[in-house]
Every structure is written in structure tokens, then in C-alpha cells.
Amino acid sequence: MIVFSVLLLLFLSNYLVFIAAQSTVSTFQGYNEMKHLNQAGNYIANLDPDSDMNMGKIDKNDTQNVYDYLKNNNIRYALFTDGFIVSLPNAYDMEVSFAYLNEEYYKLNKQFEISQGKDLYFDYCFDNNDIEIPVLIGKGLSKTYPLGSTIKVEDPMLQKQITLKVQGILKPNVYHSNLYSLSSKQYYNFSVVIPVNEAFLNNSSVGLQLQGLFDIILLQTSKNKIEGLHKVIQDKLGLKFNFYTQEENFEYFNKYYFSSLKIITVITVILTLILTCITIWSSLASIRLMIKDFTINLFVGLSYLKLRKIFYDYYGVLFFINLIVLFIITAYSRYGTWIRKDASFSTFGLFGVIGMDWLALLAVLFFDIIIGIIIVEIMLWRIKKVPISLGVLQ
Amino acid sequence: MKKSLFRLIDRFELLICYVLCFGFNIMFDYVKSLSIDSYLLQTFLKQFYDYQAVIIFLLTFIVIIFHYQMLNRKKVEVYCKILVGDTIRFIIIRYIFECLVILGIAFVISMIITVILGISLVDNIYLSCIFVVYILISSRMVIKFENF
Incomplete structure (x- = not known):
């Protein structure tokens, strides 16, 4: 139950980062294209x-x-x-x-x-x-x-x-x-x-x-x-x-796009922070429930190093599942244009997934690595905080 | 209060969980009611409020997590209370009552915010119904603890 919820919460924050990264990359691509057209004179x-x-x-x-x-x-x-x-x-x-x-x-x-x-x-x-x-x-x-x-x-x-x-x-x-x-x-x-x-x-x-x-x-x-x-x-x-003129256009772009991008970044950061806090809270809730099992296992020879590895493996699998689901959703929307015969939006690539999407997925992967490290280290800190004898008694 | 299963930190956690869910819901409704002229921002936000119901429903899972982990931690406490003369019926009634009071507080806070922002309250009423269902389901868990 908790695993499922943590998976969903992580997915929500991954989706958020993915969309923000994709919008940003797409806007910058457009901006670079416009720079060619929007020259002095x-x-x-x-x-x-x-x-x-x-x-x-x-x-x-x-x-x-x-x-x-x-x-x-x-x-x-x-x-x-x-x-x-x-x-x-x-x-x-x-x-x-x-x-x-x-x-x-x-x-x-x-x-x-x-x-x-x-x-x-x-x-x-x-x-x-x-x-x-x-x-x-x-x-x-x-x-x-x-x-x-x-x-x-x-x-x-x-x-x-x-x-x-x-x-x-x-x-x-x-x-x-x-x-x-x-x-x-x-x-x-x-x-x-x-x-x-x-x-x-x-x-x-x-x-x-x-x-x-x-x-x-x-x-x-x-x-x-x-x-x-x-x-x-x-x-x-x-x-x-x-x-x-060039200046008016740049003024428009700066006012219109960069303020929008700034708002998108702020929304993404705030929501990601909230979601990360909830995820950490859920993970700590599961630690609270299983603290007895952890301490017994530590008592009979499980080292913190091994426990850390188990946690990293576990979160690695969760993030991997999320990335696969994100890829499937992206591929579905890109491939959907081929099924609908929507010529203006059909793209070539693995299931129609293009460079912009791969970049956004890479951003999500980077985000996942950071979040993964934070969550695992907080969980270990929580387990280490309990003296072994107290943990068993609990 | 003395006989309650809740500690202060538990009450606080549950209140935060409810407020978060109501807060997200209000935020979605409020953003929807805004007239945003930036196409970029509009498409970005649309990708969220198109799935508002799903996202909010997924968020309510944090309330389930709370009920589940709190009651599991209180297993021994419930058993001990019965040992010293308390009855499972009263424990459940007190538990439901206290959850409803906390839900009520969160709902009133959300109601004040919706009135200030001038948006519809309907979604938050639906959300409260979901939470009531969660409370009733979780109260069934307490019965299981009768036989430790």
C-alpha cells in the first residue's frame, strides 16, 4: 500500500519535471529559430x-x-x-x-x-x-x-x-x-x-x-x-x-516567454518540493511501521552498508518503473499522431519520441537520482537514530 | 481526549494531510478560473487540470497511508485499552469522532479560502465524502486489533 503510494507520488513529481523540461526545451528551440528571423533592421x-x-x-x-x-x-x-x-x-x-x-x-x-x-x-x-x-x-x-x-x-x-x-x-x-x-x-x-x-x-x-x-x-x-x-x-x-522591430520583438519575447518560463519554474519547484516532502513522509511512515524488523535484522548481522544498498536498489526499481511509464505515455502521445494520421505532428524516432522528449527524460533521470539519494539518506538517518535495544522493544 | 488513540503529532499530521489535499484542489479550481493570456503557461497548466480528478484522487492516498500506519502502530495500545476495561465500540466511536473533527477543521479552513477566492465549493465537498469513506473503512481495521 505504502509502496504503491510512494510510487504514485514519485510519478507525479516526475511527470511535473518532465512537462516543465519539455516546455522549456521546446520554447528555447522556438526562440533560437526566431533569432534567425528577428535580426536588426x-x-x-x-x-x-x-x-x-x-x-x-x-x-x-x-x-x-x-x-x-x-x-x-x-x-x-x-x-x-x-x-x-x-x-x-x-x-x-x-x-x-x-x-x-x-x-x-x-x-x-x-x-x-x-x-x-x-x-x-x-x-x-x-x-x-x-x-x-x-x-x-x-x-x-x-x-x-x-x-x-x-x-x-x-x-x-x-x-x-x-x-x-x-x-x-x-x-x-x-x-x-x-x-x-x-x-x-x-x-x-x-x-x-x-x-x-x-x-x-x-x-x-x-x-x-x-x-x-x-x-x-x-x-x-x-x-x-x-x-x-x-x-x-x-x-x-x-x-x-x-x-x-527587432527590439520590440525581443521585448515581447522577454516579457511574454521569460516571465511564463519563470512562473513555470517556480510552480515546478514548489510542487516538486511539496511532493518530495510527502514522499519522504510516506517513506518515514513505512520505516516507523517496520522499525522492529529493521532492528532485528541489524541485530543479527545486517550492516548499514548492506541496508543502504537494499534501499538504493529498491528506489532504483521504483524510479525505473516511473521512467518506463513516462516513456510509454510520451510514446503513446507521439505515436498517436501516426495513428490519427496527423501529418503536421508525426515525428520519426523510437515510437515517434524525439530529441526534446529524450532531453526531458534525461532531466527526470537526473532529478530522480538526487531525490533518491535524499530519500535513502533520510531513511537511514531515521533508522540509525533508534538505539538497537529500543528498536527491538518497540 | 485522554482516552484518545491520537497524540498531538498524529492530529497535526492528519490535519496537514487533509489541508494539503483540499489546498491542491482549491489551487486547481483557482488556476482554472484565472484568465491566462500566455499560451505557453496555459498549455503547461492544462496538462495538469485536465487530469485534476486523477491527481487529487492520487493525493488522497496520503490520508490512507496516514490511517494505515497510525492504526498499525496503535495495535498494542488498542489491545491494552481493552485489557483495562475499554470496549472496542467506544474506541472506534472516539476514533471516528476525532477524525471527523479534524476533517471538519480542515474543511472549514478550505471553505474560508474558497469563499475569499470566490470559487466553487462543490469539489471540496466531494473530497470530504471520500475522506469520510476512508475514516469508516479504517475504523474497521480497529476491530481486527481486538484479538491481538
Whole structure:
């Protein structure tokens, strides 16, 4: 009974440490990714939350005007948009999503690393009759579409039949973090990354042009040009955009994420302390019950050294069970995305468990070793406190 | 009081156990009622209050541990009390009464906190029912000690 309770209490604190470690690692991964985008002189667009949104009213001419303004004023921009679902047969029967990016974004964000093939190039020939575009594909698609193969598909943004040539295969578990919630990310194991050049953008539907504007990053530009763009977007699209500078973004990250991380750390430390105290209390309760047996055993030749070893073995087994259960829970949630065919969250690894999870498990292991030492030493101290004769009489 | 199975430290331990369980429950309810705009913090906390019932139920195990280990330590005391003329019926009644008083104190403390924070008291009432069941089950253990 007490063993079971101690096991559960330890599991609760392990779960707590695991979640805190995982959130922290995930946020830092997102933060590192953002550091590439958020450089001095860059402005990141963000739709004002109070802005009226009437997508139906916006047509291609309106968005084209905005891109023309960018071109006429020599404003370089990094464009990235994804999540356009396309039905593309593949070995895992997953939904495939298309991600579009332009050359500036590809150079700026170094997330899309390849394991095989060559880097993307953007100066492909965009001929209206026969369009062949070099693309990068996720690892999950590489079995069905090996390097050099071609895929004929109707592109959702161009709304016409095009040929995609597999130029490279992405490394497993390439991710992209949400700009405004760094800990949430999606994976590109079942995505096709399509390079967008000027001709592509001009020929694409309003969808790509508009979606592209939502997270557009304007590179090395000035406040005046940004104000002009702000006006153009307001006039043509009726949308209010905010353009944040590097300092404003870092200020936001510091205020928003580091205060959240601090709160998470404080909660974790307090709860872990309480749970550890309860665990120690439960262990001492079991010592209180068994003190007679311990003293009799010590009386007939059990050494403290051996007793310590028995305790360490015992807690080692408890922690091992906890780690296995944590691994099973993690694997279940990761593998669940494969069963649900959730392409954006499916990851490669042992049962889908990825580096971030292993790091969190390692943090739990480290925590367990410390807690284990504390509990065992306190228990031994409690046993040593009882004079042998008194222990037997009790 | 004199005839009680409880020592001061036992009463204190039981009160702490009850307060901890009620405290965690109030904390969950309070955090749920807060409007947190940080997505990161929200997802972190959601992973806990999604399993609130399970976590609180697991925590109530500390009360079971308390009853179990305390009564086991009092085996000889119960037997000796019977030897000097006490009856098992009165020992059990006194035990239940005292546990209920301690539970009552913890409940009143939790009630004051919930009123101050303006959150629902329902969960803590459920929790009290669970504790009453534990008290009744543990009182059955005392009967076993009659024949030492």
C-alpha cells in the first residue's frame, strides 16, 4: 500500500519535471529559430487583433498592389506560408501539406536542412505551359518519391497542373515554431517545400499572396518605407498590420516567454518540493511501521552498508518503473499522431519520441537520482537514530 | 481526549494531510478560473487540470497511508485499552469522532479560502465524502486489533 503510494507520488513529481523540461526545451528551440528571423533592421508583420477581417472582399488585384509596392520601393521580404493540404498518395497514407517560401526566407531561416540531394534554387523557369519546380520533401515522402523523381499534381495556389521535381529530402523532424507561441511547433515530415519566385507569386491565387502577408518579414528596411506599406495595406486590403522591430520583438519575447518560463519554474519547484516532502513522509511512515524488523535484522548481522544498498536498489526499481511509464505515455502521445494520421505532428524516432522528449527524460533521470539519494539518506538517518535495544522493544 | 488513540503529532499530521489535499484542489479550481493570456503557461497548466480528478484522487492516498500506519502502530495500545476495561465500540466511536473533527477543521479552513477566492465549493465537498469513506473503512481495521 505504502509502496504503491510512494510510487504514485514519485510519478507525479516526475511527470511535473518532465512537462516543465519539455516546455522549456521546446520554447528555447522556438526562440533560437526566431533569432534567425528577428535580426536588426528586419520588421515582422503581424495582423492587428482589432483589425476587421473580411477575406471575401479582398481580390487578387488588391494583394498584387501590395506586392507591387514592395517591388517598386525595393523592399526585400521573406515570405513563408504553409498548411495547404493536397492529396498526394504516399506509403504512410498521410495528408500532405504544401509549404511555400521565397529565397530570402530560405536563406534567413536555416530550419529546412536537407539530408540528401541539393539545396533549393529559385531561378527555375516559370513557363505557363509546362511548369517544373524543384522541391524539397519530408522524410516521410521519400520512400514514395525518391530523389530525382517527379510528381504531377494540381497546385492549390496556382490552381493548375504542375510538375514537382524532388531536389532534396529534408532531415527527419524538421520543425517550424509558431512565431507567437514559441513552444508550439509543427513538423515537416510529410510536407513539400515549394520555392516561390516572383513569377510564381504573380501567377498564384489571392490565397498565397494574402497568407504570405500575414507573417511577412521585411528585410533591412526603414521606418518610412514601412509606414508607406502600412498605408497601402490599409487602403487596398482594409487590414491593419503592425510591423515590429527587432527590439520590440525581443521585448515581447522577454516579457511574454521569460516571465511564463519563470512562473513555470517556480510552480515546478514548489510542487516538486511539496511532493518530495510527502514522499519522504510516506517513506518515514513505512520505516516507523517496520522499525522492529529493521532492528532485528541489524541485530543479527545486517550492516548499514548492506541496508543502504537494499534501499538504493529498491528506489532504483521504483524510479525505473516511473521512467518506463513516462516513456510509454510520451510514446503513446507521439505515436498517436501516426495513428490519427496527423501529418503536421508525426515525428520519426523510437515510437515517434524525439530529441526534446529524450532531453526531458534525461532531466527526470537526473532529478530522480538526487531525490533518491535524499530519500535513502533520510531513511537511514531515521533508522540509525533508534538505539538497537529500543528498536527491538518497540 | 485522554482516552484518545491520537497524540498531538498524529492530529497535526492528519490535519496537514487533509489541508494539503483540499489546498491542491482549491489551487486547481483557482488556476482554472484565472484568465491566462500566455499560451505557453496555459498549455503547461492544462496538462495538469485536465487530469485534476486523477491527481487529487492520487493525493488522497496520503490520508490512507496516514490511517494505515497510525492504526498499525496503535495495535498494542488498542489491545491494552481493552485489557483495562475499554470496549472496542467506544474506541472506534472516539476514533471516528476525532477524525471527523479534524476533517471538519480542515474543511472549514478550505471553505474560508474558497469563499475569499470566490470559487466553487462543490469539489471540496466531494473530497470530504471520500475522506469520510476512508475514516469508516479504517475504523474497521480497529476491530481486527481486538484479538491481538
